[in-house]
Amino acid sequence: MITCIAIDDDPLFLQMLGSYFEEYENMELISTHPNPVNGIMQVVKKKPDVLLIDLEMPYLDGFETLDTLDKKPKIVMISAHVNQPAKEKKLRIDKYIRKVSLTKELLEQVISEVANEQT
Numbered sequence: 001m002i003t004c005i006a007i008d009d010d011p012l013f014l015q016m017l018g019s020y021f022e023e024y025e026n027m028e029l030i031s032t033h034p035n036p037v038n039g040i041m042q043v044v045k046k047k048p049d050v051l052l053i054d055l056e057m058p059y060l061d062g063f064e065t066l067d068t069l070d071k072k073p074k075i076v077m078i079s080a081h082v083n084q085p086a087k088e089k090k091l092r093i094d095k096y097i098r099k100v101s102l103t104k105e106l107l108e109q110v111i112s113e114v115a116n117e118q119t
Contacts, residue, residue, distance in 0.1 A: 001026055001027070001028055002026060002027045002028070002049045002050060002111060002112070002115045003027075003028050003030050003046070003048040003049050003050070004021070004027060004028065004029050004030065004048050004049065004050045004051070004052055004111060005029070005030055005031050005032070005033070005039065005042055005043055005046065005048040005050075005051055005052070005073075006029060006031075006032045006033070006039075006051075006052040006053070007032075007033045007034075007036050007039035007040070007043075007051070007052070007053045007054065007057075007062075007065065008032075008033075008034065008052070008053070008054040008057070008078070009034050009035075009036075009054060009056075009057040009058060010034070010054070011034055013054075013099070014032040014033075014034065017029060017032065017052065017107075018032060020104045020107055020108075023104065024108055027108065027111055027112075030046055030048060031046065036057055036059065036060040036062075036064075036065040037059075037060065039053075039065070040065055040068055040069060043069065043073065044069070047073070048073050049073055049074060049115050050073055050074045050075075050076060050111050050114060050115050051072070051073045051074070051075050051076070052076050052078055052111075053065060053066065053075065053076070053077055053078070054077075054078060054079060055077055055078075055079035055080075056079065056080070062077055062079070072092065074094045074114040074115055074117070075092065075093050075094050075095075075114075076093075076094060076095045076096075076097065076110055076111065076114060077093050077095070077096045077097070078097045078098075078099055078102060079096070079097075079098065079099060080098070080099045080100070094114040094117065095110050095113070095114050097110060
């Protein structure tokens with residue numbers, strides 16, 4: 001079972017992710033967090049296989065949030081931005097997905113790919 005945590009300031013997007021995960025057989029969304037600080041505390045505590053994180057959030061953006069983690073799970077950044085940010089090259093982001101391109105099938109494929117990649 002691949003475990004995931006999602007951090008995104010959009011509660012509707014988090015609800016959508018939750019509905020996607022209800023249909024996945026070997027993936028579990030163990031928690032969702034609209035607040036990056038609470039989300040990071042849960043990442044440290046629960047140690048998910050994959051972290052789904054938004055780029056732009058109030059107070060801490062996705063990169064600042066990731067910067068607080070010493071040991072990072074696989075990272076899938078999901079954003080409304082058209083282009084991948086340059087900072088992605090500095091921090092290890094395993095996959096970048098635009099929100100407008102996101103489908104239930106694409107998310108399942110991406111999570112499966114990044115979770116099974118060798119570090």
